[in-house]
Amino acid sequence: MNDKTKRSATILVGIGIVVGIILWGGFNTAMEMTNTEEFCISCHEMEENVYQELQETVHFTNRTGVRATCPDCHVPKEWIHKFVRKIQASNELYHKMLGTIDTPEKFEAKRLELAQHVWASMKKTDSRECRNCHKFVSMDLDKQTPRSADEHDPHYWDAIDGKEPQKTCIDCHKGIAHSLPAGYDPAKQY
């Protein structure tokens, strides 16, 4: 290998790194742009149904003014899970083009099914997105109302003792950020 080949190889690697950084950064920036609430509610299916309901709940309006946006609950924080979720979202784009839920009536008719998808994925991940903010170690049961504290108590101690959780957040906390679907049966395990 002469000096000339060495130099061109170095330049090539250098260009590769720079282009790689730009592409990777660009890709991540583009993905982050789809991870904002403005992007989510730019689609009227989201804005007119679920976003309106969210505004009535404690995850939007509360004492301290801290609030959750759509991706805080619906998109994982870890890169790989986020990437997987974004690929799944291409199915949502397909149905957006088909107009599957483009009227409130169509949306309501499909709501129980859609909600069940969200509940199932939350249950599968042990409510990972809830636990990005809500952690049992930081929970003061004394500050909760007696009913909440009583219900949380066994799970709180399981978490503190590092035991397997018997229940996950979504098992009880359904319909807290959006209305429950018609036909929801509280006695049924979803």
Added chain:
Amino acid sequence: MPLKPQHPQPRTNSIEAPGPDRRSVKHMSIKVMREKGMKKIATVTITALSVLLYSALALSEVKSLRGEDLSAMAKNPQHMEIINAKGGFERSYKLQPPMVPHEVDKYEINLKVNECLSCHSGTTYEEKHAPKVGESHYESRDGTTQQTISSRRYFCNQCHAPQLSTDPLVQNKFQGAK
């Protein structure tokens, strides 16, 4: 015994010769009536005046719950929180719909869902340790028992109200039936 001829009584003509007595009686009656009318007017006036005076007095003692005059800013309402009472509230009278001893602002009752029934329905109350909805609430208006809650009883908060930790607006001595 022959009847003693009676002295014919003098004929009197009331029109032609009205007695001085009659005239005075007529005159008197008008006078009396006038006096009576005057008395009535006086009585009414006095009554009206006294009613006005008393109601003015009474009104001056009525205080607006708002407290201030119209141009002033209203006082801040007392800070009120819904009472979370473990074990519930005592009823004040027999057959009173039980009062809700917890917060309810997060529970929706609408056409699609009744979130009260997430805990209080026959299928969930045991797991949630909640009082069960009364049997009567499953009866339709013809008295047949239904699987689901009667539409007449669907809106729980029409009868069951949560309670606020606040002083009564008007102090009172109400005591529930024991």
